[in-house]
Amino acid sequence: MRLKLVSLLIILSGLSACSTTEKPTKNSDNFSNSANALKNQATSAQSIYQLAQNRQGADKIQLLYSARDAAITEQNWPLLEKIGSDLELTASVDQIQNRLYIAFAQKQQDKNAQALVILQSLDGQLTQPEHFAWHQFLTASIYASQNFPKKAAPYFFRASETAAKNNIEIPQLNQNLWDNLKKLSSYALERFNRGSVIQQGWANIALYHQVYTSSGVELDQAINNWRRRYVGHPAVTVLPKQDELFTEFSPINIERLVILLPQSGPNERLGDALKAGVLAALDKQNISETLFLDENLNTEELAAKIEEINPDFVVGPLLKANIDKLTAANTLINIPALHLNTFDGERISLQHYFFALSPEHEVEQALEHFLAMGYQKPMLLAPNNVNGQRLIDYFNLQWQRYSETKPQIGLYNDKKDMPNTITSLLEVDKSKERIKTVKALFKQEVENETRSRSDIDVIYILGDAIETRLIKPYLDVNVSTFADRIPLYASSKSHSKQIDRTDKGDLEGLYFTELPWMLNSQVKLHTLRAQYDTLWPEQVDISQRLFAMAYDAILVLPEIRQLSIVPGNEFSGLSGKLSINSNGHIERTLNWAQYSNRRIKPVQLKTQRPIPLFMQSANTIQTSN
Incomplete structure (x- = not known):
């Protein structure tokens, strides 16, 4: 944490260095002495800021500058944003630098859409190379933090070009740029391999690291050639030392x-x-x-x-x-x-x-499919316990990144509670009340049919196999017969090889995610599956899933370094397609399957990485401009 704070202070001191200030007059010197005396009485960024509220002119500005520095030290981003807003009202302040500070503070608070609006408002005003370099760096950092490396790359390149040409120091620029490039595919890197010498140098070195991943000798030779071609290129600072290349990319030798x-x-x-x-x-x-x-x-x-x-x-x-x-x-x-x-x-x-069989992987995979299909109003059903609430919270948190609508949530306590939860969410209970009221007005028999709400366009069940088999029939009978059938989805918890031996009929049409091992849909698994079933014919579902996980854990070891370094690399295992994120956690993409005619069939469902709301807003702003 200390190292992180030091780096941050270096970065923002660099941003401060690009400001322009007026030459102080004799009177302003007196104000400065007074401000310093007041500042020495304060113990925190907030207290310095409060002192500034009672001062005027240059005295106030200097106290606000001191409060700003203290807010950065304390990592008090809301206060940093507030100080920037106060300074924005003062004509003598370098407004472009100040707005860059505000954008940075907003970025640190995950107010990405607001930060981008400020950064876009500065386009055309960035006459100083320092301002332009920091503007491009901050914009790139926002896109990179949201895992959009292709969107971030051009901004990183422009920041690097400007910094190199004008000898501007941005301490984290080269490392952040390099980390971003390592997330791009070779196809994307090829497309960026043009333009300025700086941009080409970055794209080439990233391509070398992908092409020669498995050959340390060839990579070493390629980097030596690159060094001769791009003398003085900023990427030199992030390249591993020659004796580290073999270690970084060679498979781990496990005796x-x-x-x-x-x-x-x-x-x-x-x-x-x-x-x-x-x-x-x-x-x-x-x-x-x-x-x-x-x-x-x-x-x-x-x-x-x-x-x-x-x-x-x-x-x-x-x-x-x-x-x-x-x-x-x-x-x-x-x-x-x-x-x-x-x-x-x-x-x-x-x-x-x-490496864990984390249900969050499945929730994210389902969410990306829902968004790819254009679903706007999902309904989630989960048990009212710690695990159910955790998955609901995870879905909600991710959904809010991409959509302004709120999912409908149904938490049931037990099987007796399920009918009431479902009828209430689908507003069938209100329909029945209306029918009851109408019937009371007429003596003769009134033909009627309950109606369910029509805005729900997809339902996601997060219950276990027994709960899912109870929920599905309730949904079937409570959705209006004259309305379009609502697509039903579930996680792997809904699937049990043991229960499926005798009971598949109640789940007709249900889509669910599952480990390849539990579906036995790959030909290469048939022999291993037959051996497993012979040795352990009555194993419970969790034991079968753990077997697949441990099997993959051993087979992935020779490739684990390459998976963690090279973007887009995947390992096809019994537990899904495995990749490794920047935190060292293995992420899984599972198979999709559907219950159809009392059988389980594999299906291919549309999915794509969704665009966060803040980027949607940015695109709208750019279009309108």
Whole structure:
């Protein structure tokens, strides 16, 4: 955190250096002394800001400048924005620099749309190269933070060109630009390989890193050629040293592997399922020695055993509490490791990765499909418990990035509560009340049919297999017969190989995401699946999923570095298509399937990366201009 703060201060001091100030007069010197005396009485950015409210002229401006510096030190972004707004009312202030400060403060608060509006309002006013370089850098940083590297790249290039030409120091520019380029495909890089020498140099070096990923010798030669061609290029500062190239891209040589699994306690059954997957995958790997340790041993025992074994790689632990304790003790800090769960803390080593069967992956995949299909009003049904609420909150948080509409949420407490939850959400209960009122007005029989609300255009079920089989019929009978059928979707929790043996009829038409291993839809899986079913014919669903996860965890090891470095790289496994994000977490894309005629059939559904609202707003502004 300290290093991050220092970097931030360096960056913003650079922004301050590009300001233009009036030469102080004798009177303003007196104000300055007075302001300094007042400033020394204050202890925080807020207190300095309050002092400034009671002053006038240059005295007030100097106090506001001091409050601004203190707000940056404290990372008080709302106050920094407020100070910038106050300074905006003063004619003698460098307004372009000040508006760049405001945009930066808004960016730090994730007010991306507002920041872009300010940055776009400065177009055509950026006569100073310092202003232009920082403007382009901030714009690029906003797009990059929203994971739109292609949109960010041209701004990064222009910032780099201007900084290099005018000897402007922007400390994080080169590293941020490089990180952004590593997220682009080779096709995108080829398209950027034109224009200025600076831009071509960046595009070429990024292409070399992709093309020669698996060959350290060829990469070394290509970079040497690049250095001769682009002497003095700013990318030199981010290139690895020559002796680091082989380490960065070469596969990890694993002679001795340690597996940490729960081999005692209440989770021993989960450990057994994982161990089966590990053993099955080891038949396909050239690893000389594999040792299994109980992750529930105390930290000191584990540390001693691991030090004695001196492994090349560690897979595990499974339980979050055990990952936390080993991280806190730095037990694995110098050993590459693939933990079998998510991790909420600070990643202590770039050699540490995290792999979990996270339901959030499926929620995001479904959300991207809904948006690709143009659905505007989803309805979500989930159990009223911690897990159900967590997934609802995750969906809501992601949905708000892309749509101004609010999903309809239904949380049910138990199976008795499901009918009331569904009829209330679909407003069928109100329709029944209207029918009852009309019937009371007439003596003879009145033909009637309940109506459900018509604005819901997709329903997503986040219940388990039993709950989904209860919910689906309720939905079928409560949606108006004369209305279009609402598409129904569910997560892998809705699918159970055990229950499906005897009961598929109630789920007709339902789409769901699932591990390839649980669908057995790939020909290459048939032999392994047959062997598994012979050895463990009655395994519960969670054990089967953990087997697939452990199998993939072993097979992915030789490629784990390349997956984490090269964008767009995927590993096709039993648990889905795997990729690694910038935090070292493995993300999964699952298969889609549908219940149809009492069978499960694989389907290909449209999906694409959605455009966040702030970019939609920016595009609208650009179009109107």
